[in-house]
Amino acid sequence: MKKEVPLAITFISGLLLVLALFIPHKPFGNLEEIFNDWFIIVSGFTLLLGIDSLLGYNFHKIKRKDKDAPFALILILSFFITLAWGIIEILRTPEHNPFSPSSTFSLYFYNYIFIPLQSTMFAILSFFIASAAYRAFRAKEINSALLLVSAVLVMLGRVPLGQDAAPYVISVIFLIFAVYFYAESTGITETRTKLIYILVALIFVALIYPLGWVYFKKHIPEFADWLMNIPQMAGKRGIMIGIALGGIAMSIRIILGIERTYMK
């Protein structure tokens, strides 16, 4: 009984929503809207489980006298202070909304604590991304070289200085490729393959002026846009179709009770 009822609830709620899409008449017509409201209410309350877990974990740290106990206390205090501030503003403001522009919560907490913390936290990610890029973007293999080139071109195309910097950056990238192919050719004994490698190296040198100093100097923003709108779109579309198919398959498994991990 303890397992069958939840499975039945999952089956009925999921199936009714699917039926509501195909039968847009009473009693199914506005079912999606009603269920959506219920879903928002109930899923809002599930947040309490997360809060319980967060506070419980930090209370436990204090109890254990862990070395991070003072920080755990700071976390708990900042949680309750923020919550109390918000509740006071709910009671105090005429709109009963701490997020209204006139509330002190919005004016001070949001603008001077929340926004600086959040945006700086995301801003420092740029350094870690750059460090990850240093490790990932090796021009040794064709695929990682493509990753490097497309990232550099998009970055150059999106900044005002990019147009001026593009010829130099493109020259350096092409020279690196030329040197790489030439260095590889020295280790090859077969004459035909060796000649192909040297030819590729020469093509890279030959392309520096027409591509770097003529085309990209003028058209790097348009090229970056093309890269974002055409090849990037194709790859993204393939990924999105894959996500949709996977999500639909998973949803069917959940509704039919094949996937039951949420019951644990």
Next chain:
Amino acid sequence: MTTIIWTWVAAFFTLAILSFLYKDNPLYKFAEHVYVGSSAAFTVLYVWVFDAYPKLVIGFKEKAGMQKYMLVIPLLLSLFIILRFIRPLSWLSRWSIAFTVGMAAGLGITGLTQGFLVPQVQASFLPLFVRGETVGQTVLLTMNNVIIVFGTIFTILYFYFSREHKGVLGVSSKVGVTILMLTFGASFGYTIMARISLLIGRIYFLLHNWLRLV
């Protein structure tokens, strides 16, 4: 005066987070824990003000008849979640979780089909020859459509693991990887730009609002 004090508070938190670039230190840990604690409370307030209160409390006040009494169901399901903290009755919380999972699955089928699958497939049905005003334009427009159509197909084929990637499937999945690399590279560059613009924003705040140097 109040603004000056709050600007100093914001500058302190900004510098505390930036100090992590040197190494992990108590100042960073302090700011990090304040951020986690306050954003958890922020989310609770947000959910109450924009979701639970208008849908449940205002719903009870404003709705009439059957619609009003039907709100007892989500109220009960919400209360069942809290019963998770009372051990003998904790099994009732499964009902609420089952409801949210069922709803998410139902919305997953309808939402993903309507919002993702059909529009993306529809947008990929493009003509493979487009006549432009000039020969160059014709070549460019045709090439763009060919890249989008075949790029999408080859990307999907790369994720097809039911057969070994040999022969035609092998070649097409290799092209798929190439398209994926271009995609990831371009998205990566775009993400870096977004993060850098956030960093510029924070540095501008320090130099302009706090130190008043620029």
